[in-house]
Amino acid sequence: MQTMNIYDIAAEAKTSISTVSRVLNNKGNVNPEIRQRVEEVLKKYDYKPSAIARGMVSKTMKSIAILTVDVRVTHYARMVYVIEQIFSNEGYNVTVCNTGGSISECGRYFEILSEKQVDGIVLIGSVFNELIHYPEMTARIKGIPVVVANGQVKQPDFYSVMVDDMKGIRSVVDYLYEKGHRDLLYLYDLETESSRAKCQGFLEAMKLHDIAGAEKNVVHCRYGLEGGLEAAEEICQLGIPFTGIVCGEDITAIGVMKGLKKKGFRVPEDIAVTGCNNSPDSLICEPELTTLDNKPELLGDMCAQLLKDVLEGRKALSNVAIQPELMIRGTTQ
Amino acid sequence: MQTMNIYDIAAEAKTSISTVSRVLNNKGNVNPEIRQRVEEVLKKYDYKPSAIARGMVSKTMKSIAILTVDVRVTHYARMVYVIEQIFSNEGYNVTVCNTGGSISECGRYFEILSEKQVDGIVLIGSVFNELIHYPEMTARIKGIPVVVANGQVKQPDFYSVMVDDMKGIRSVVDYLYEKGHRDLLYLYDLETESSRAKCQGFLEAMKLHDIAGAEKNVVHCRYGLEGGLEAAEEICQLGIPFTGIVCGEDITAIGVMKGLKKKGFRVPEDIAVTGCNNSPDSLICEPELTTLDNKPELLGDMCAQLLKDVLEGRKALSNVAIQPELMIRGTTQ
């Protein structure tokens, strides 16, 4: 049994394809008797209309794409998950693209996605801010609505949901200040808009607390556990003139903590450590990590809703920024 | 400027759509002069052929789907990543579906995917073994090749790449035995084919070492950190008649370890703990977790290659099973 098309169904039900189409989509009036006949044939062959043929006329396959640096990063996966659930519920399918942070990879995806006429795109990660410098890339998806999660690309059809990273880190510093910490180090790894905002939040908070010279206390290291370990090494060479280390990422914070412990320092007794992301990792390490929850699920949800609004013609420009929330755990006291 | 189609291009280049199609696909011979003309028009309008229209005749949109319980689980995300990279390199796009482990969700996805005529499907996770009991579900994707990662569904068009979980756990027990352990507990959480194989591996290994009554030492707990903590509680109530705990999942192992430490037990001095998956988590916890590396990247790679083989008409039935490898770390001695 070859796979049936609408003509076969019409023939077997002794009617026209127009009528079959009508019962298929519940559109227009159909004589109950004929409808009955058609439905029987439909069932008999377990007929499924071709989404491709349908897409040919409707100009949409009901699909969206998510571009992310790497789904293996839990923080991104959490957003991908939420967005996928929301859109799959509406009959969309969600294609996932790992760009590795490379703009040219991103461009390659844009090309394919535009040929496949996806309905919308979600860009996860503030790396995609760079796109603003590559109009020849964004030109490839002209007309396709794009939602950037925690990033802004000021171009037509680009929308954003922001996370207030700056304020978030400020609240971390405020908290540490309250706890009596004055000598804080800020450790960042990735160099994205988001990490810059965090860094700025650190500096602003220090200034607000009248702590001078905080600029010297901003240090860069490689991303990840290894990066954190290396950073701990360096920090120890400075003789640890700090009572607290504020990190831009949980995993780096965890690495730093491991490194410090290896060197004989106690966390939090000798030195406090904080991370950012409220990742599952932060509950695995010991002590559990005080971290900034930037609510990836909420972010993903808001991105999905915003994109849906745009696709369905609503003009709901979400301007609210997500406010991270401090999760106080064992690495600070 | 409306988006151009092949007719517009042909008109502007003063030729026929056939010729445009030829230069587009580099098929057949085209007079260099005309080709030149066509290419100019193509460039001028930055023309992109519609993949949907193309799909209409070729019956494929060059897309595959990956079904997984939950991409937020790093172990799955690692496979998704690898498969996505391989297929996107070939011009495919990869849609990701989170079934939450529910067969009916899986069925819903099958329906959509079959309407969209994906070229192939990868099922990640041995939960999908259940499908064998739901022929009405698999009927929905009749004709679409499916590769199951570490699972087997004996039906036409279903292919498998297996991981030898049983042997893997056997090697864990062997190692612990060598280290002098005789009283081992096996802790499992999920109830999948894979977890059953692991459990069987445990029992077989114990039998091979002439340790009787191992069946009583198989305990179930909830999945995850919490589950592990609860399990530790229970185990402590047994008075810990064990010197080692073999776990089916890293995260559960980590939970158990945390729980035991809270109760004053030392790992590995008082009790050894092992996990399974060689997840990043296993490097975060302290001490670092001895764990079975079941090589998700390799598994993903092999699934992708197998699917490609099938799609491209090669009959490369991969029968080799992946052999997990023991990563010895700090939780055993």
Added chain:
DNA sequence: TTGAAAGCGGTACCAC
């Protein structure tokens, strides 16, 4: 209420 027919934007076959 129904059906014929015109697209949708390509591919591929077949004359010329």
Added chain:
DNA sequence: GTGGTACCGCTTTCAA
């Protein structure tokens, strides 16, 4: 080499 044309499988308009 080139162009006409018949599909691919639907939706939609328009007469009947």
